[in-house]
Amino acid sequence: MSDDSGSGALGPMEDLESFRARAKAWLADQVPGLAAGGVPAMGEGDGGQERAALAKRIQAALYEGRLAGPTFPVEYGGLGLTVAHRDAFNDEVRSYGADAVDLFNLVGGLWGLSIGMIAPTMLEFGTEEQKHTHIGGMLRGETLWAQMLSEPTGGSDLAGAITRADLDGDVYVVNGSKVWTSQADFSDMAVMLARTNWDVPKHAGLSMLIVDLTSPGLEIIPLRLSSGGTGFCQEFMTDVAVPKTNVLGTPGDGWNVASRLLVHERNTVGGGSTFHTMFVGRGSGGGTRRNAGVGSVGLARKVAGPGDADLVQDAMKDHVTNTVSGHLAARVVEAMAIGALPPAAGSMLRLFGSMAGITSSDITMEIAGTSAVAWPSDGSAPGSAVGVGYLGRQGGAMASGTAEIQRNIISERVLGLPREPAQDRDVAFKDVRTNTMPSGTAG
Ligand SMILES: Cc1cc2nc3c(=O)[nH]c(=O)nc-3n(C[C@H](O)[C@H](O)[C@H](O)COP(=O)(O)OP(=O)(O)OC[C@H]3O[C@@H](n4cnc5c(N)ncnc54)[C@H](O)[C@@H]3O)c2cc1C
Incomplete structure (x- = not known):
């Protein structure tokens, strides 16, 4: 049962069902207000600032509701709970429906860098003061990184x-x-x-x-x-x-x-982070999301007719890939936790995720058809978000390291294959031959 120690969090002993019930009640209480203005779209006017402001408001509300940072230590503002608690929250978000999913996809996207990557790196390397100040600031929704x-x-x-x-x-x-x-x-x-x-x-x-x-x-x-x-x-x-x-x-x-930061980044982006805040994920639609960010299954439900066998096949291919992606993440995370795979195995998730993302983007574009190429300015066409998303398709596969770099990491640090040759490995950096060194630096 709950350990209501008055520390600002419920403490490590809160059981899963009590946490789940609190999450459900919190969502019912908070989502209508937080979702009232909708989630500002990316790529429109000052969308970034508005999205950040809303993401901060949601994170602050989570903290107030003693739901922020489930797996972070209590002394740095977290709840000292388990990944299962974090996952229970996400389950409740999905059950709540589209409004909550939209809000927490925003939270997952914008706070991922801070809470999924930088805060865990700080836990490993930070001074006590850095951990108290900065991790606390992130979990309270004050500082985006x-x-x-x-x-x-x-x-x-x-x-x-x-x-x-x-x-x-x-x-x-x-x-x-x-x-x-x-x-x-x-x-x-x-x-x-x-x-x-x-x-x-x-x-x-x-x-x-x-x-x-x-x-x-x-x-x-x-x-x-x-x-x-x-x-x-x-x-x-x-x-x-x-x-x-x-x-x-x-x-x-x-x-x-930086290497540890990148491990946390690849885990976060690949879906295998144990720290990442509430994140419902890209998925293949599943039917809960509305137009913005809708996946291939949700889109196929809207546009497919009885004769559209190819379209349904494509949507299922995407759905299966996303399902496999989720299972792969769970398996790799478990293997890393018990030492059966090294931390560099996060690159397997990142590589699979980037390939799946490209496939998914191609398929949703195909299903959306012309509505993903041109749409009314109110964004009401089923494919409007798909068209914009397609433009970022390749970028999503480069962030946190390109596919080639992930393959290098897997081959060298997971499979033990020979390292790439490097001319500059044992040379003082000022003596490395280059044409890009700032003037006055090279020896
Ligand atoms: C959406 C997005 C978000 C990003 N966010 C951030 C961020 O927040 N912070 C940040 O610091 N950076 C960020 N980046 C940058 C990202 O990390 C780099 O784009 C990526 O590491 C590749 O670097 P580069 O673009 O300079 O390409 P280069 O390093 O110039 O590579 C060019 C090409 O050569 C290939 N290549 C290079 N070296 C090798 C090798 N050894 N073996 C085989 N092939 C090789 C690459 O795969 C690539 O195809 C982001 C990028 C994107 C697209």
């Missing part, structure tokens, strides 16, 4: 980062540029990979910094996409001062921190 890893010189070779952070007294002075930073234009904080030592090989000279996105000298430029939205940004740092206490982990250990 971004991750600044990729650079204009390349995202796959993350360890080749050339954004520099030079220690000057009590601060690091950061100069450089990051790119493809999801949701940077409406986030509050970020983790940033920067080079703090040029005299050691590339993997050894990096540090992970915690950066306030309102810092002077940090310019954030949203990048306009073909969908009309601004899903990510480029940032330029000119003498940005970051307190030296804002290193996550130890100075020079940034590659290790």
Whole structure:
């Protein structure tokens, strides 16, 4: 039964049924108000800011309702419960229906980076102060986070980062540029990979910094996409001062921190996170979702006639792939938990998920037909969201590392095949031959 210790959370002893009943009651009480204005669409006007504001309101309401961060430790604002509790909440969301599913797909999408990826990395590497301040801030719905890893010189070779952070007294002075930073234009904080030592090989000279996105000298430029939205940004740092206490982990250990961050990212994106907040998932529709974000099964229900055998076959192919994806996630997560697979196995989920996403996008586009190519401006056509989604189809398979990179990781770190050759592995980074080093850096 409940351990109502007055700690702000119900405590680790709350049983599943009591948690489920509270979740059900909370949804009945909160969803009508939270869903009243609808979920602002991506790619329309100031959609990103409005979506972020709503996602923060929902997360804050969850925290108030003692439902936020089920698997996070109580001392950092979580509930100290189990994945089964988190899953029970998601079951209740699905049972509630389309309004709740829409809201929690938003929460899953926008808080995934913070709560699914950065907070678990902080649990592993953060100081007590960092954990209390930042994980608590996320779970209370106050601070959205971004991750600044990729650079204009390349995202796959993350360890080749050339954004520099030079220690000057009590601060690091950061100069450089990051790119493809999801949701940077409406986030509050970020983790940033920067080079703090040029005299050691590339993997050894990096540090992970915690950066306030309102810092002077940090310019954030949203990048306009073909969908009309601004899903990510480029940032330029000119003498940005970051307190030296804002290193996550130890100075020079940034590659290790980034590697764990990426493991949490691949688990989150692949559907295998044990931390990710309430997330109902992409799925193949299942019939609960409304037009926006509707999957192939929901769409086929709307448009298929008795003679549309091919269309139904396609919808079933997508449905089966999504079902397999869910089972694969459960199996890989369990195997990682008992040590039967290494943490790098999260790349299997990411790879399968990106292939499934592309198939799903193609199939839903096919089913939606012309309604996914042109639609009335009120967005009422069944395929309007599908058409916009299709434009982001390839991007979804690149975020958190391309398919080639996932295959490299699986081959080297899961299957033990030989490593890729690298000319720069044991060379001081300043001596690595390149044509992209900032002037005055190369030795
Ligand atoms: C939707 C989306 C969201 C993103 N969000 C973020 C974010 O929030 N923060 C962030 O830091 N970054 C983000 N990214 C960037 C993303 O991580 C990079 O796009 C990705 O790592 C690839 O880097 P790149 O685009 O520079 O391509 P490159 O690294 O230049 O790669 C180009 C091509 O070469 C191939 N390639 C490169 N190296 C190898 C190799 N060793 N073996 C085989 N093939 C190779 C790649 O597979 C790719 O096809 C996002 C990207 C997308 C599309």
